[in-house]
Amino acid sequence: MKPLPKSQHPARNDLYPSRKWGVAGQVRLRKDPVIYEGSNAPPSLELTQMDTYKKQGFIVLDDLFSEQEVHLFKSELDALKQSKSICKSGEVITEPDSNEVRSVFRIHENSRLFSKLSRDKRLSSIARYILGDKVYIHQSRANYKPGFRGKDFYWHSDFETWHVEDGMPRMRALSVSITLTENHHYNGPLMLIPKSHHHFIACDGETPKGHYLRSLKKQELGVPSDNHLRALVSRGGISAITSKPGSIVMFDCNVMHGSSSNISPYPRSNLFFVFNALSNKVEDPFCNLPPRPEYICTRRAISGI
């Protein structure tokens, strides 16, 4: 008799069950540290900033990249969007109602410039410090969010999806968003719920096969209930990040976040890198489905930074 795959093994320990029978709506206290503090603190970071990250779940660092660098990144993005081989690869996601490009995935592999950027010490030194380990890129992408018709991203915790659909075992990952255009309060900026990363909210529903094909256009599963959101916001409020190009937002994998639609003429464009601790590599998905493709979740091409 063939042994059960790991994911279906009854003894497999799921610390953060979600989208499973009987767990919807359960709120669990986070079982993992927010800051692991394994390596030395990077000199660029002040202690108060780390304190903010720990308490709120995110920090904003202004002007981390120069105007010239931002200019280079933007040209590279335009080139990627027009690359026929990338468009054919399925790594380009369009808006739900139009053919406008919403995201391009796996930019740390598709572009030499972004590959170098993903290993840039300004980012990786902070990531290594917070996660207390060597890191690797779990996912990378460029978000275009065009003007006029940019749709909203509904509230979600990235970790909930990465855990259920990718099999990321623990909360030991973080996201870095590098803004390439000015983020005004009126062009659908990233909105985060401070302090929401301290709890894990189990979501309703069952993940269907190939769910990522829809969820990358519009997130409908893996979203918490109205009552849970109300409670989180009444405790932590909402922070809408307005910033200049070249700034970064670094946020914990379990912070609840989303963004409104963008009817302004100004696109909201950013680069997005997810750093995961090497000791926290993905396993079999917890939803008992085949893993999502490599361009959404690095499973094979893992290289430590």
Add this chain to the structure above:
Amino acid sequence: MKPLPKSQHPARNDLYPSRKWGVAGQVRLRKDPVIYEGSNAPPSLELTQMDTYKKQGFIVLDDLFSEQEVHLFKSELDALKQSKSICKSGEVITEPDSNEVRSVFRIHENSRLFSKLSRDKRLSSIARYILGDKVYIHQSRANYKPGFRGKDFYWHSDFETWHVEDGMPRMRALSVSITLTENHHYNGPLMLIPKSHHHFIACDGETPKGHYLRSLKKQELGVPSDNHLRALVSRGGISAITSKPGSIVMFDCNVMHGSSSNISPYPRSNLFFVFNALSNKVEDPFCNLPPRPEYICTRRAISGI
């Protein structure tokens, strides 16, 4: 032979043609004053405020209504939403994707409290001064914009619709929005494009029969092109109105405005009264279709204020 209806008469003068063959994209200079100054200036208004209104197309007046008054308005709104006779009348509009109430129309007739409010001197004295005439309520409604799933309203000039679909001849009307909930920058506040009221932008498309049934849920016709919007915003910017309950925004009928979606838990609720000059009563619609119902456009029950 029966005479042609007024609207189809070739000699009928249409100062602001839109949604007609060959006019789409035309930009015309406004042919009407912004402030008519026929009556005495109300003492509550400063000269600089009138100057702002003239140049920008709108003013915000904070704390015009007391907390107690706002409380009364909100209770009345709850009652209206639950009134079976109003729900049956078709005067309640729901969100495009759900059954949540988006708007209730004709509140100046449906409710004694709101009828009184529509004649409140704090509003009508300013409206009479700006429009230089006695006024009447062209349209009134309550907007609920629920939290979590409140959709966006795309950019539009109200006058474009009132002219084409209702037959309002000139730009001699204004809207008053009374905020009943706090307007944050993140719960889909009213966004206006300053200075956009100085030009009339002819829109593309042809009005289909019964268009209002769709447009009140989601505006798709009567919206300007991307290029026109880009030009307007690059000249005037975008003003997102954040204010406390009990404040009012008063804006010219031709100001381009819209709002983003609201994924926050906080509903954005307001009362909305459109004052039109008595000398500017609606005629036959300029789109050669039967007039919209009385609850959207007052045609018969005109009473001067």
